[in-house]
Amino acid sequence: MFEMNATRLRVWLFTLACLIAAIALPFLAPTYYVQFFAKALIMGMLAMALNLVVGHGGLVSLCHAAFFGLAGYVLALLSPRYDAASLLTTFPLAVLSSAAAGLVIGALALRTRGIYFIMVTLAFGEMLFFFFHDTKVAGGSDGIFINVRPEIAVAGRQLLDLDKPITFYFFVLACLVGVVALLTMVVRSPFGHALAAARDNERRARSLGFPIFRIRLIAFALSGGLAGVAGYLAAAQFGFVAPQMLGWHQSATVLVMVLIGGLRSVTGPLVGALVLIGLEEVLKAHLDNWKLAEGLIIIGIVVMLPNGIRQIWPMIFGSSPEVPVDAGRAEAEHAVAEARHA
Amino acid sequence: MHEIALRAECLQKRFGGLAAVRDVSIDVHVGEIHAVIGPNGAGKSTLINLLSGELFANAGEILLGATNITAFAPDRRARAGLGRAYQKTTIFPKFSVHENVRLAAQARSSAPLRMFGGVQSDTECHRRAADAIGNAGLSGRSQVIADRLSHGEQRQLEIAMVLATDPRIILLDEPLAGMGQSEAREIIALIASLKIGRAVLIVEHDMDAVFELADRLTVMQDGGVIATGLPQEVRTHPAVRAAYLGNYGDVA
Known part of the structure; x- marks a missing residue:
């Protein structure tokens, strides 16, 4: 019991240290790195959202970029051309749009299993991609600009302006903390345990009385909504959205972040995103064939740490209570390998 | 006569041209173990899958107590009291x-899909789980990872899980399959204890165990019921003897 508490204390201290470092960053680092880190945190949010269905639900989705991009497009379409959009209306609308898309796509895709599920989600993701690519709804293949970033203003007084890099950074950090808290709560709740039970043995979970389809659909919509949070922030940061944001390349990249971070924890994919994006940044600066080096390093990580980078944690801090071997992992890895080779 | 927990009437299941289950009616009573026996391919497994909802019947009705569960999916049947x-x-x-x-x-x-609060907070669930583990004879093994258990213990675990869902009727599909003598003895004793306050339907090939456990028997052949009744009645039933001994084994 004492050891349990000691482990928990270390986890809390480590989390606190990370949070303090993240809060201190904008006061210590140049703006470029603050923006770079914000971008990495946004991708981390997307990876954590995806992992709710991949790691905890055992459902490998290849359409999460579509939820991500859709929220970005909602912001772009709701933004006035020369004025700031209201954060308080566009943010919930964007997130709800992504969650609704998750609900509709999930309701259809969750009728299939395994590789068929992957293909159906891929097909729906590509449908949304081509919707924005081939129609004039939002600039077609050229994409669309968000000239002024959203703000919170009450009676003409600006309270929060995402145009300021430091404000934007702290808004991203607050969203990140919110997403981590929400996912941690869901994963530890009876709902989260039922979701994991359905992943490990669908037949048994159903015959115990769990409504599998409903559980997975709720998880899928929630995951889509959280991907929308990330998409909204990404669109606000770049001030530009293009169809590539919804494409399967993006989905596959996020899946790689999930895999290198580890499937069985909430924050593993965040670590995976930071590692992958950091790696790209370093390699790009020093190598011409950086993609080749990146691929080799990713293969190395997956081979040496089959449970993800989060596996390093127990090596450093002593054993954590649960490090189960991943059953759904082989399937996920296979999907990623296929997607990357295509 | 005990109260009827589960009643199936005129169940039919066709796979293409094959009638796997034809006009099967069966009553399972509370406080009784009802065994379904018959040669391979008689339709026993199909019947149990029809009752649990993994297959849907082409015709017929299934009543759980007073509830018509014919159109219920397996998870809904489980919530209605079928384990x-x-x-x-x-x-x-x-x-x-x-x-x-x-x-x-x-x-x-009461709230199986609650999203707020950890699973630790539901003490009622933990208590019921601990009770079921005790009843299935796995006390002291509760922290073991399930795939480290022996084959017999995994059977006990599965029964503990069924018990924890608080069912009115338990369906057991060949619970003694692949089990050694001593392991089988424990499981037989456990199954015998399940009927208290519940109904049990069992499909089993081990005839010694069947006659030891069953309060009532139904014999199936080629998808249909050829006899049903108390064990001693069924044992001497001419159609049953013909089915098990072959047609030329003239029944005395």
Whole structure:
């Protein structure tokens, strides 16, 4: 019991240290790195959202970029051309749009299993991609600009302006903390345990009385909504959205972040995103064939740490209570390998 | 006569041109173990799958108590009070014994899909899980990961999970399959204890066990029921003897 508490204390201290470092960053680092880190945190949010269905639900989705991009497009379409959009209306609308898309796509895709599920989600993701690519709804293949970033203003007084890099950074950090808290709560709740039970043995979970389809659909919509949070922030940061944001390349990249971070924890994919994006940044600066080096390093990580980078944690801090071997992992890895080779 | 827990009437299931189950009616009573026997291919497994909802009947009705569950999906039948164990042990192999059974208790709790608050806070679920683990004879093994258990213990675990869902009727599909003598004895004793306050329907090939356990028997052949009744009646039934001994074994 004492050891349990000691482990928990270390986890809390480590989390606190990370949070303090993240809060201190904008006061210590140049703006470029603050923006770079914000971008990495946004991708981390997307990876954590995806992992709710991949790691905890055992459902490998290849359409999460579509939820991500859709929220970005909602912001772009709701933004006035020369004025700031209201954060308080566009943010919930964007997130709800992504969650609704998750609900509709999930309701259809969750009728299939395994590789068929992957293909159906891929097909729906590509449908949304081509919707924005081939129609004039939002600039077609050229994409669309968000000239002024959203703000919170009450009676003409600006309270929060995402145009300021430091404000934007702290808004991203607050969203990140919110997403981590929400996912941690869901994963530890009876709902989260039922979701994991359905992943490990669908037949048994159903015959115990769990409504599998409903559980997975709720998880899928929630995951889509959280991907929308990330998409909204990404669109606000770049001030530009293009169809590539919804494409399967993006989905596959996020899946790689999930895999290198580890499937069985909430924050593993965040670590995976930071590692992958950091790696790209370093390699790009020093190598011409950086993609080749990146691929080799990713293969190395997956081979040496089959449970993800989060596996390093127990090596450093002593054993954590649960490090189960991943059953759904082989399937996920296979999907990623296929997607990357295509 | 005990109260009827489960009643199936004129169930039919066709796979293409094959009638796997033809006009099968069966009553399972509370406080009784009802065994279904018959040669391979008689339709026993199909029947149990029709009752649990993994297959849907082409015709006929299934009543659980007073509720018509014919159109219910398996999860809804489970919530209505029908528990089942599979021929091939079906558990959550990576979870501890306690988590396996706790999940079963959670499925029948008042808020099985609550998203707020950890699972630790539901003490009622934990208590029911601990009770079921004790009743199935796995006390002291609750922290073991399920796939480390022996074959017999996994059977006990599966029964503990079914018990934790608080069923009115339990369907057991060949619970003694692939089990050694001593292991089988324990499981037989456990199955015998299940009928108290519940109904049990069992499909089993081990005739010694069947005649030891069953209060009532139904014999199936080629998808239909050829005899049903008390064990001693069924044992001497001419059609049953013909089915088991072949047509030329003239019944005395």
